[in-house]
Amino acid sequence: MVEAFQHVFTNGLLWVLIGTASGIFIGSIPGLSGAMIISLALPMTYFMDGPDALLLLVSMYIGATTGGLISATLMRMPGTESAIMTTLDGYPMAARGEPGRALGLGILASFVGGTLAWIVLALLSPPLSKIAVRFGPYEIFAMTVVALSLIAAVSRGSLVSGLLSAAFGALVSLPGVDPVSGELRMTFGWHALDNGLTLLPVILGALVLSQLLEDSGDPTPITRDRTPSRAGGVSIRGRDLLAYAWSFVRSGLTGTWIGILPGVGGTTASIAAYSLEKAVSKHPERFGEGAEEGIIAAETANNAGTVGSLVPLITLGIPGSVITAVLLGAMVIHNLNPGPLLFAHNPEIAYTVIGGALASNVAMLVIMLLATPLLARLMYVNKAWLLPPIVVFCVIGAFSVSNRYFDVGVMVAFAAIGFLMNRARIPTGPFIIAYVLTPMAEESLRSGLVLYGGSFLPLLTRPAPALFLGIAAVSVGAALWGEVRSRRQGQLS
């Protein structure tokens, strides 16, 4: 173990730095995703030593998860899928003249989330992964319902349009291969739709390009008139750590646990943590307007989820996401068989991954702190310089999904849809949340129905699903009650 750690912090450090820096860079560019850079880097690692290859790839993974917050905060365009929730509060805070503070909170949260999850990874991997596999389809379904219940909370004040938006998101997720029977559905015999409307093109269209359309109407920097006094410096403040201690801990643990679950990743982790934070907050109305806890929840949970997803990978050999599947491929190619025996047969590999996650987390903090003062100035750059390259990267990103132009067309269509939704004041948040979570909810529910012979009863008799559904019911109830009360108050005044 000592030797493995020594390697990580000496010869391996170069790979950690290269991986983290390139991950952050790629992650910060809307259109280019972490999965893409890791897939591209994989063939190159064939010629490297096994441990170095893993260090490079793990660092890229952690870097890319973090990099997404930069464009999410400064431009309201998630650089990666897991930074979607960061746009909700990061951008409003940056737009009111505090980009340094917004970025600082995001960086601090990423570091704290990564570190909390790392402690779990280093100390509790084997027992936790045993518990995680007992999380069956109904458990996953009920947990997804909790995250979906956020829709009601996000749509507060305009519940009807919020629900409409969510219903549309769920609908968009349906065409393609039925996740349970494998049959094609809602493709209307059009083979281009066989793969459905995939995540990257839809998100790039609805969130990135639609924002870009909005910006090109007025390309002048949004904060031009504000005094950039606090913007230049990054403000990572020690006292934030204390003031929001519980937010960090709640989001970190939620994110880590969701990351550990096989098949669930950082995006769901940040949606769930955000929904939890909003539910327990004393001032939920500030969420979406630049609330500190909003940024903290989103960024703590997605980094915690990233590190957490390494747990089932190294202890069971189960990849939870596209990226961890590539990491698994890298391990197999280097003849390193992950699983329960990894610690027995190749402990140096297990500890290299664990050490690498820590080193990359620290490297991420340092790189981001050095880069942020420069990055924060992006807020004051004329967007005419920024938008054209983003379009190019988005086209590359959408094309790369299945190596075809159809997905570029999907992206453009959703750019128009997103733009029109913004203009019609229909919130896009519920659309994206429903779109991301519906496939998981559907697959786990139907898988559970097959497993339990068509019975819904285990949803209420198994402890975890019952608990989750209870939480979801309370959360929806609170949102409805709030809506009713605010309407009454509106009528009174």
Add this chain to the structure above:
Amino acid sequence: MRPITRILTTAALLAAASAPAYADFPEKPVRLIVPFGAGGGTDSLARAVQAAIDKHDLLSQPLVVVNADGAAGTIGTRQALTAEPDGYTILQIHQEMFSVSAAGRVDYTPADFEPILQATSSCTFVAVPKESDMQTFDDLVARAKEGNLKQADAIASATHFPSAQLMEAIGARWTIVPTGGTSARFASLEGGFSDFALLSTPWVERGSEDLRALAIAGPDRFETLPDVPTLHELGYDVEACLLRRYWAPEGTPEDVVATLADAIEAALNTEEVQEQIDASGETLAILRGDELQQKIDEEYQSFVDIADVVRGTSQD
């Protein structure tokens, strides 16, 4: 025209007439479509073959691997299907091509492609959780006949078809719990949500503390599990092996197919590719020409024959 020129011209004309039209193939890079994502078994083999062809100059032009993931491999397969049959677009896929076709999910069949070469074979084994009371394959058969058995699998996948053949051979039906790929099946076994699964060779080692192998679904016993009998030995004529094959669009000239097959076969026989095949727990299973065509025809027919049972065990 001087005699020497005349002779040369005649020779050139004769050569042009007799030599195949594609003598110079390839004149530009060849695209190899991998219809799955990066890092999986298909992708790893394709990348290794590509690197070996590059390193040893086995083809006069580079081979370029393109990932076109989606819809159980059908997105990438369609790109090969509709490509010009000139050998510049080829495909690498296992029996997932047969299963989508036999299940009636696509309008193409293996007959719409020219097989180039069969490269490797990756056989599965019947695994139960260690704490399961099923000690032998006979126990599993007994449980199946009681009607109390759940298998973790991906519906209508390349392993669901052999599973249906096994149901037919045993004379019983059981529930297929839709989980997905082998790692998700392992998670389902570990969590106690299903009773058995067909798992690929890497899980022999990965699962050695958690799983018990009851039978090998391949032609031979595994070296790593010398005491576990094959299904054939137990009297069930069923195999569940992923056979990785290279394909060209229908109508690709024979000599072009042969040039590609030569290059890929040479690549498979290099030391680097051999090492990687070993590391992935697969075995070399080279087959080409008529032999390959015959094997494909038989195998596809066996998929078509069992498609009703597959449909019957797919929940909608």
